Amino acid sequence: xxxxxxxxEHPLVNPNALDHALANVPFYESWRxxxxxxxxxxxxxxxxxxVLTKRDIRAHMPKGFVPRDRNLKAGLxxxxxxxxxxxxxxxxxxxxxxxxxxxxxxxQAAASLHTGLDRVITGRQREAVLTTPLCAGTVCHIGELSxxxxxxxxxxxxxxxxxxxxxxPHDMDRMIHELDQFQPDLLEADPAYLAxxxxxxxxxxxxxxxxxFVSLTxxxxxxxxxxxxxxxxxxxxxxxxxxxxxxxxxxxxxxxGRFHQNTEYCHLDFQxxxxxxxxxxxxxxLVTTLGNPWVCLLxxxxxxxxxxETGACPCGRSRGLTAARILGRTRDLTFTETGRAVTVDDLxxxxxxxxxxxxxxxxxxxxxxxxxxxxxSTGQAEPxxxxxxxxxxxxxxxxxxxxRPEAAIPTEPSxxxxxxxxxxxxxxEALFMTGEESR
Amino acid sequence: MNSPRTDPLAWxxxxxxxxxxxxxxxxxxxxxxxxxxxKPRCVIDAVTRFYENHTANVHRGVHGLSEEAxxxxxxxxxxxxxxxxxxxxxxxxxxxTTEAINLVAHGLVLKSDDEVILAPxxxxxxxxxxxxxxxxxxVDLDSEGVPLYDQIDSLLSPxxxxxxxxxxxxxxxxxxxxxxxxxxxxxxNVPVFLDASQSASHIPIDVKALDCDFLATSGHKLLGPSxxxxxxxxxxxxxxxxxxxxxxxxxxFHSDDRFVAHALPLRFEAxxxxxxxxxxxxxxxxxxxxxxxEAVASHSFDLGRHLVEALGAIPEVNVLAGSxxxxxxxxxxxxxxxxxxxxxxxxxxxxxxxxQILVSGGYHCAHILHHRLKLEGTIRASTHVFNTHADIDRxxxxxxxxxx
Numbered sequence: 109x110x111x112x113x114x115x116x117e118h119p120l121v122n123p124n125a126l127d128h129a130l131a132n133v134p135f136y137e138s139w140r141x142x143x144x145x146x147x148x149x150x151x152x153x154x155x156x157x158x159v160l161t162k163r164d165i166r167a168h169m170p171k172g173f174v175p176r177d178r179n180l181k182a183g184l185x186x187x188x189x190x191x192x193x194x195x196x197x198x199x200x201x202x203x204x205x206x207x208x209x210x211x212x213x214x215x216q217a218a219a220s221l222h223t224g225l226d227r228v229i230t231g232r233q234r235e236a237v238l239t240t241p242l243c244a245g246t247v248c249h250i251g252e253l254s255x256x257x258x259x260x261x262x263x264x265x266x267x268x269x270x271x272x273x274x275x276x277p278h279d280m281d282r283m284i285h286e287l288d289q290f291q292p293d294l295l296e297a298d299p300a301y302l303a304x305x306x307x308x309x310x311x312x313x314x315x316x317x318x319x320x321f322v323s324l325t326x327x328x329x330x331x332x333x334x335x336x337x338x339x340x341x342x343x344x345x346x347x348x349x350x351x352x353x354x355x356x357x358x359x360x361x362x363x364x365g366r367f368h369q370n371t372e373y374c375h376l377d378f379q380x381x382x383x384x385x386x387x388x389x390x391x392x393x394l395v396t397t398l399g400n401p402w403v404c405l406l407x408x409x410x411x412x413x414x415x416x417e418t419g420a421c422p423c424g425r426s427r428g429l430t431a432a433r434i435l436g437r438t439r440d441l442t443f444t445e446t447g448r449a450v451t452v453d454d455l456x457x458x459x460x461x462x463x464x465x466x467x468x469x470x471x472x473x474x475x476x477x478x479x480x481x482x483x484x485s486t487g488q489a490e491p492x493x494x495x496x497x498x499x500x501x502x503x504x505x506x507x508x509x510x511x512r513p514e515a516a517i518p519t520e521p522s523x524x525x526x527x528x529x530x531x532x533x534x535x536x537e538a539l540f541m542t543g544e545e546s547r
Numbered sequence: 548m549n550s551p552r553t554d555p556l557a558w559x560x561x562x563x564x565x566x567x568x569x570x571x572x573x574x575x576x577x578x579x580x581x582x583x584x585x586k587p588r589c590v591i592d593a594v595t596r597f598y599e600n601h602t603a604n605v606h607r608g609v610h611g612l613s614e615e616a617x618x619x620x621x622x623x624x625x626x627x628x629x630x631x632x633x634x635x636x637x638x639x640x641x642x643x644t645t646e647a648i649n650l651v652a653h654g655l656v657l658k659s660d661d662e663v664i665l666a667p668x669x670x671x672x673x674x675x676x677x678x679x680x681x682x683x684x685x686v687d688l689d690s691e692g693v694p695l696y697d698q699i700d701s702l703l704s705p706x707x708x709x710x711x712x713x714x715x716x717x718x719x720x721x722x723x724x725x726x727x728x729x730x731x732x733x734x735x736n737v738p739v740f741l742d743a744s745q746s747a748s749h750i751p752i753d754v755k756a757l758d759c760d761f762l763a764t765s766g767h768k769l770l771g772p773s774x775x776x777x778x779x780x781x782x783x784x785x786x787x788x789x790x791x792x793x794x795x796x797x798x799x800f801h802s803d804d805r806f807v808a809h810a811l812p813l814r815f816e817a818x819x820x821x822x823x824x825x826x827x828x829x830x831x832x833x834x835x836x837x838x839x840x841e842a843v844a845s846h847s848f849d850l851g852r853h854l855v856e857a858l859g860a861i862p863e864v865n866v867l868a869g870s871x872x873x874x875x876x877x878x879x880x881x882x883x884x885x886x887x888x889x890x891x892x893x894x895x896x897x898x899x900x901x902x903q904i905l906v907s908g909g910y911h912c913a914h915i916l917h918h919r920l921k922l923e924g925t926i927r928a929s930t931h932v933f934n935t936h937a938d939i940d941r942x943x944x945x946x947x948x949x950x951x
Contacts, residue, residue, distance in 0.1 A: 165573055166900040170947075191893040203896050287665025 124152060125375065128175070129404045133163070135172035136406060158409040159394055159537070160166065166202045173403050174205060178225040178401075189402050193483055196274040202529055204354055211356055214373040218357035221368040221425060222347055225360070228293050228320050236264045236285070236292035236319070238301050240523025255286065264290045270523040272301045273516040280308045284324045285505060288315040295319045296349075299333035300467075300525045303535040304339040307466075315340075322346040327524045328412075328436045328452055331460030333466065334534045350434055355395045359414075359431055366421040367414070369428030373398050375427045377407055378416060380539040386449040390418045392438055393429070412437055413451055440534065442526045445504035449539070452527045458498040464491035467517045470499075470538060472530040478509045481517055548612035554935040556838065556846045557820040562587040563933050570903045576941050579905040581717055581745060581929030583767045584793055586831070590771060593830035595636040597823045605822055606796060606813065620822055623829025624812070630832045631762065631779055632753040637814045638859065639778040639785070640825050644744045645672040647763035647778035648711075650815060651740060652676035654788025657708055664702045664732075666694035668916040671719045673742040681708065685915075691868045692920050696724050703735045710739050714746035718927065719868040719880030720851065722746075735896060738784060748931060749847040749877040755804060760784045766824060766843030770829035770931070778815070785811055792817040835932070843932055850930045850939065852879035857943045858882050858928075861951050865926065878930030883922055888948055891915050891924030898926075902945035 109277055130136050130143060141156050167216040170191070174180050183189040192206040212231060219229035256267040266283045269275065277362060283305060287295070296300075296543050302324070309316050320502075322337070329348050337346060350367060358374050359367040380391035393414055394407040414431040421430055436452025445448055455470055458480075466483040475492070482493055482501055492511045499509050514525060519525055562597050565585035566577050577585055597619065603612035607621045619625055620634070628635040632661055643649040653676075656776040657663070663677040667685040677683050684707070686698040686800060686899055701708060712723050729739045738760035746763040754762055760782060764773040780788075790797070790808060800807040808814040817855040835843060852873040865879045884894050895908025907927040910917050917925065 167571055168901070181886065184886065185886065189888070193891055193892070202900060204894060333816060 111141070111312070125398050125404070126150065126406070130404050132175040132177065133404045134176065135168050135370045136404075139406070141350045144469075154375070154396070154407065157407050160406055162202055162409070162411070165204065165408075167404075169203060170205045170403075173402060173405065175401070178402055180205065181538060183402065190376065193352065202354075205403050206353075207400060210373075210400040210402070211281045213399075214351075214356035214370060217348065218351070218360045218370040220397035221370065222345075222362050223423075224345065224348060224363075225321055225323075226345065232262065233293040234264075234290065234485065235263050235294045235296055236266055236287055236290055238295065238297040238305065240270055240298065240301075240519070241265070241268055259290075268512075269299060271519045272304045272520075273518065275304065275308075277308070280305055284309060284314055284316060284511035291317060291319075293320045294323060295321070296325060298324045298335065298524065299326060303330075303336040306336045309340055310336070318344050323349045325349045326349070327529065328456075330456050330527060332456070332462075332465060335461070335463075348434065350412075355397055355408060356400070356411055358395060358410070359429075359434070362421060362423040362425060365395070365422070367415050367434060368421070368423075368425045368432035369430070371428040373400075377425060378414075379542070380430060380540040381413075381449055381539060382541050385539060386451075387415070388541075389418065389432075390414070390435060390449075390451065391416070409438075411439065413441075415453075425496065428538040438539070439541070440526055442470055442478070442503075442528050442530055443475075444502065445476045445507045450502055450528075454502060455528055458502055459495055462491055462494065464488035465495070467525070469517050469526060470528040472528075474531075476504075476507050478507060479512050480509055481512050481518060483514055483515045494544075549645045551851075553934050554846075555767040555842065556932050557935050558599050559838065560935075562586060562589070562834075564591070566860075566933060568612075569631050570899075573903045576902070576904040578770065578928040578930060578934065578938060578942055579907055580748070580909075580931035580934075581927060583773065584748065584770050584931050585933070586772070586827075587770055587834050589834050590830045591675055594772060594823045594827040597826050604819055604874070606656070609882065616822060619826045619829075620686065623825045626829040626832045626836075627777055630752070630836060631777075632755050633779050634782070634810045635781055637754075637779055637785065638782070639812045641763070641778050641815075642774055642821070643744060643767075644763045644765045644778035645676075645776075647761075647776050648673055648740070648742070649676045650778060650791040651761050651763075651780070651788065652680045652711075653791050655680075655708060656789050657681040660706060661708040662702075662704060662706040662907070664699055664737075666696070666712055666716075666723075667919060668694055668716050668913060670742065670744065671765060671912040672714060672717045672915070673711055673740075675916065677711065678711075686687050688916070688919055692719060692916050693721060693868050693871060694729055698732045699728055703732065703737060707732075707735065707737050708863040710737050712739070713742040713744070715743075715749065715750075715877055715879070716913075717745050717879075717880050718881050718911045718916055718925070719871070720745075720870045720876050720881065720890070720929070721868050722750075722877070724876045725757060725759070733758070739843075742878060745879065747878070748835070748843075750844045754779050755822055766828040766831065769828065770834060771828035772821075772824040775828050776822045776940045777828075782811060785815070785912060788815075789816055794818050796820070808878075811874055815894070832949070833907040838932060847876070847878040847930065848876070850934055850936070851880065852940050853936055854878060854880045854928060854930070857939055858946075861943070861946060861950065864946065867920075870919060878934065880929075881925045883925050883947075884950065889949075891926045894946070895926050898942070898945050902941065904942055906942070 130140050138156055143153055144156050168467050170180055174398055190206045193203045206532055216229050219225040226387040322341055348361040351357040357370050377394040378391050380388040395410050397405045413435040415433045415435055417430040417432040433453055440452050441449050464485050466485050468482040471479045561587045573699050601612055601615045603616040605617040624635045624638050628638050657680040661681040662684045663681045664684045667688055684702045687695045712728055714725055715722055732739045740761040741759045742760050743764040748769050760781050762779040764777050767773040797809055797814050797817040798806050799809045855866055863885045864882050891908040895906050898904040898906055909924050911927055
């Protein structure tokens, strides 16, 4: 759980982030040989570099990624930086050096990409957070913290459990009550968690406090989630905000549903899927963080896929990369019987709108073998046949899809949900083309 | 440092498949056996062999496989009894130490004003059951967290129903003065329960020589499977306990108007037991006995000495109970890092992420000890038979790298 610190003066964004990183950050010493040199266009220089992985971060954080002119020990002792652990959404958990002022500045800049949000994200906004508690504290102390312990200045952390499918009515009653009492300007929520709370509130005929904005973040927002969330916030704008503990805020959904790059705080490279696998507008983004004086990430594979927006966005914003959609995690790709990639969003487009479905998870167990786990709504017609037909249309007529009704779909150890998974191991790097676009 | 650098048990490393595990391309260094220990091949094989050749229920079947299963199960009980120098009838198989303690805490039919003397440094498992069933009377701790064991004399009263102590603290790694504790309690006719969860893997235990009334330990720390534990009790003490669980397996005769429970040990083993777990535990205990517990203890003390001395030489590291003589410590040390901004959790995670070293970080189920010492978590490194001095050197180098 990051500490609450008011916005100080943000250090000037280094216009030569790449040169700075290659020259001053120990981990990138071995990358210098890949750099074609400053006479080449910046995009070309970025594209020539390797991809930074979570495994690299695990093995070399903090020393490898802190610039040589920074005294990490002094920073930790003074409290200027903290050592925090990620929840492990895309892989195993890892730890990073956390500099709150940079995070806050990145959040504020990202807010300017949605009209009205920038008036909420001022650094003084009251914010309620609903997500996995895994980012906080030691494992044996998760759970049963008092309201006082969960309130850090202007932040209220609502949840204490790693699996929201196990929330009891009194847990959700408490959250509803605390929202009423705290009256946040912004509710920042994992969409899966918020969907469960909203569904409960509707079943009970309870109204949720209406903040000025609801920001869905932490994981892929399914259409299923929106179906439960939107009716509970009829007058509140709901947007999706994309980023990670390692990278800060990367993309913000504008009022027209496109995702715009937070250009002051990150540089993005886009690597499309190889043509045999899927649409070349679909690919992964590699994030270079800008302006963080303590940690410098170059071309970090954040682990998610996007679909590039090729046209102009009606909002008029044109700086940096625009994504039409966020498509889910790379590791949650499944494959059709002919080997084409199926993103979480592809799957969700087919099954996520179904009223008869509460939650789901597609599991690929072999080249053409699948198990579709699902939780059906009570009082609705059994959705099996409709689901099966929809899934066959995605994976192919020869795909062997077993439909398996479940009492609940459990969370991952990270406290987050996976809408799709594969049992087999595949070469992650072979999924993408190396000729890439850079923003 | 004057630590001898011989590793007479290094040959055992080849018996543990887990030690070959690689993470991020590097072989792990396992220093977390106090949490749960890797399993030697003989244990894995014993469990697998049971599944492949003998799967059947015990004590109730009339076919050959059931008889084989029962034979394997009871051989394991004999093995464990020999390990502790007890009679097989005095060995009850439970799920773990926690269940063994709960069995006794329940069976003594304690009243809320009955008193149980213990140390505040105890693991939750040897604190919570007594707290729930009776009034706990903890001795004090010194400034390093070491219990003031001598206080038992002043705490014994007519209301005292039991005195309990961990033979080795799971957090401090320090041997408790068990014999005088038992003598003091027995002088007032108070029975003594020993928690041997940590000690049983490191030192020879002779329940008859100790004259303890109850003793418990867990299989998974003894190189055996999870989900199986051992309760030893003197026959007369066990016979005096009320039944903990009832059901199949523990009853000899059952009619409309009465039932007759089996004699020891089955009267406390209701339901189908963890058969493969017990058989695996038997193999684990046989493995340790084959090495020889004297050799195991010598090795553990040797590694404990190296661990404490090497950790103590790092300026930013503070070993809990660091002033306790090295002759009173097993191969387990818990420490805090004085560098602000680095929590125990963060250090433990970095040790794994960057150096593939497994240790524990947190409160080690000893919250009261940590609260009294005002510690927000600590790091625990713990050894077993397969560890070597080189493992400890890797830990020290990793720590220096993180703190440097």
